[in-house]
Amino acid sequence: MNKIPEYPESAVFSKDIKDLVEPLLQNLHDGISELTFYSLLIHSKKYDYRLTKTKTGAVLLLRKKNGKDYFVPLNKMPSNQEIETLKKDGYSAVLVGESILKDFLEREPDKVSAFEKDRDNADYVYLKTELAELKGKTFHKKKNHVNSFVKNYAPAVELLTGKNVHDAAEILEKWQQAHLEIPSDYETAKAALSLIGEAPFFGIVVYIGAEPAGFALGETLGGGETFCTHFEKGIESYKGIYQYLNQIMAAKLDGQIQFINREQDLGDEGLRQSKMTYRPYKFIEKYKEKM
Structure with missing residues (x-):
């Protein structure tokens, strides 16, 4: 065209x-x-x-x-x-x-x-250093969750590539089976994984022993200072997997990244409370016509 x-x-x-x-x-x-x-x-x-x-x-x-x-x-x-x-x-x-x-x-x-x-x-934007380091009283509980996860499971982390994308797909399928009763982003996450190697996505896969336990992926926005996390999926029987994914993804990002956009809450009060506990640096406002 x-x-x-x-x-x-x-x-x-x-x-x-x-x-x-x-x-x-x-x-x-x-x-x-x-x-x-x-x-x-x-x-x-x-x-x-x-x-x-x-x-x-x-x-x-x-x-x-x-x-x-x-x-x-x-x-x-x-x-x-x-x-x-x-x-x-x-x-x-x-x-x-x-x-x-x-x-x-x-x-x-x-x-x-x-x-x-x-x-x-509205998109929630965080300082990368805060999510990666979890320093201070505000993040004390989250840091403890991450430390406990590392101590209990000794996770290994690999970059998400065409060679291990099948492991991320396995995690996604298990996640979907555990969430069949609610609307989800399963199809869009599956579409994103199909583009690994083509799209400019950056991601990680977390392993516990030989088992894939979680993955995260996103992409750099605009001028290159902000990374947007599009998907995080984990096997929830591994307690603390999501806190770990959040922290380790931030730690693995390129040095030029200063901010992490973790998208919107879609009006979900539980999700809003969770996002607020990570102390957003700012919001990316979006506007709509009044009906």
Whole structure:
């Protein structure tokens, strides 16, 4: 494909459009966890992602969630007239980055009341050194969990590659069997593992004896200072596996990484409390149109 279709036409989000959309995504500087090419690719089936472009040059990601239609601006907001057309067609804006919204509101200041922060989708960002070292009173209990895990299980850690991706897949299958009763990210995690060696993912696999016990994977965002952890899966019979995965992944990251984006809580109160206990350094805010 040599160009992005003009709305209302659209193209399925696939590897075929990589050369068209990846430069736009790399030019985004807000650090939104969803907006990398491969993150979108592994979620494309789940959300029926499609790509389109308006007459004024706004490149939009169209998506479906819970039976509703949305658009995500990838370079700028559409014009007011185009937004009205999208609304008539059933679309509303989500995952709007701060810089794109700021630029839009400078042009259309009367629209400030039309948008609101989407707290459930705000990304949690942490200092890498804090997650890797777990120093101080705040992290005392977490450090104890990690120390106990190391003492009890003597884990070994390998980088995730094509040679051991089958071990990560085995962990994922066991994890899924233990969580059949709840909606999960099993399919997207499986898609991510299928791209090891192709996508710019970095990951680890934790072994206890000869048994694969957990894995984590993610990718570097934007200017190279932030790493986003997309998936962590562990065999929960190994007490402390998730605390260990969090800590050892941070410790294994490249020296230029200063921050770790651990994505959103999706409004899950238990997950929100857990994420807050790691003392986030900041949040990556995302905005949506008020309904």
